[in-house]
Amino acid sequence: MGTDLDRDYFISRCGAHAFYTPLKIGLSSLPAWQKAVHQERFSINRWIQTYLECTTYEISCPSLRDPALAPEGKTGLIVRTLMDYDLVRQILEEGRYEAFKQLSIDTITQVLNSTIFPGLRDKILYSICSTPVTIERETGNTQGAITGWSFINHPIPSVDQIKKISQSVLTPMDDIYQCRQWTFSPSGLPISILTGKLAADAAMKKLNRTHL
Ligand SMILES: Cc1cc2nc3c(=O)[nH]c(=O)nc-3n(C[C@H](O)[C@H](O)[C@H](O)COP(=O)(O)OP(=O)(O)OC[C@H]3O[C@@H](n4cnc5c(N)ncnc54)[C@H](O)[C@@H]3O)c2cc1C
Known part of the structure; x- marks a missing residue:
């Protein structure tokens, strides 16, 4: 997100790097998305919204480390969370990918605006959303893995000591x-x-x- 907010706004709220969980009820309170996906479209959208309300975000503000990384008075935010590749892939194949990205942007903005960053929504200059499908396309990593081999491999197919x-x-x-x-x-x-x-x-x- 590019914001029209000064870096001072973020120094006290999250600093250069923070993890933030808006709600403490936990993701295990949600049913599996595979159960919601076969119901009406509203159900899976509602599931995604609830997921984004309950998940944990990793928030980085690079210009808090180096002011040259953003124009004077403006700050860029990287807001990250985990998301199931299979869900995003299915949405892509159903032709609802752009709508899904917009729903995610809107929900994440709403969540942050009503919790850790009051007033953020009116100060957003632009938002770009990338997903596990984006990471898969850009890096060739299976299922958009963010890094290396999955820990569920037994044995791990590389040196691991x-x-x-x-x-x-x-x-x-x-x-x-x-x-x-x-x-x-x-x-x-x-x-x-x-x-x-x-x-x-x-x-x-x-x-x-x-x-x-
Ligand atoms: C969102 C995210 C957050 C991360 N956070 C951290 C972190 O905080 N700390 C950390 O240590 N690591 C982090 N990582 C992991 C880290 O970025 C990677 O482990 C690291 O970049 C891997 O480097 P690499 O050179 O092996 O592969 P990459 O950086 O993925 O480079 C591979 C390159 O090969 C290109 N390529 C792929 N297939 C082909 C092909 N067939 N022909 C030609 N080119 C090809 C790709 O386009 C890409 O440019 C993160 C990764 C992601 C996605």
Whole structure:
């Protein structure tokens, strides 16, 4: 969200990074969406609204760390929550994706406006919504996974012990090394960078040895 609010507004309310749960009743109070989806359209929309009222949000304001990231007097907000890929995929296939994104924007705005950010709604300059389907399209990650292998894999199909991380860059082929988020579990940006460095080091070592 781009907002016409000064960074001072957000400093006291959430700071540069915060987790916020608007209601304490918990997501387990909701039935599975698969039960609501086969009813009238209103039911699944109501389910999505209730989910967005009860879920936990991760809120980041990058310009609170670096004011150069937003124009004077304005602040950008990244508001994130988890969402089931299968639900979004089904909505996409039914041709209701744009309406779903607008419903999500409207509900999230309403939730934040009536709780942690009073007056936010009138100050929003624009909102962009991305979903698990967006992440899948942009990154190729299965089901829009935000990072690496699912923890429900037994065994995890990569090196998963930190002591053995140097082995994560090896492949069955002698002269090919690998890196990035799929090469070690659990992953994330630090692991992607670290495995990149380990792979580069391994390649350099091999090249130097070959030259000798
Ligand atoms: C919303 C979100 C929040 C996150 N938060 C955190 C966090 O707080 N901390 C953290 O450590 N990690 C976080 N992550 C995870 C982190 O972003 C990833 O683990 C990391 O970016 C993975 O780096 P990567 O280089 O392996 O893959 P990516 O950054 O996904 O890069 C892969 C690239 O390959 C391209 N590509 C895919 N398929 C092809 C193809 N066939 N041909 C050519 N190009 C292709 C994609 O377009 C993409 O540019 C988050 C991820 C998301 C989505």
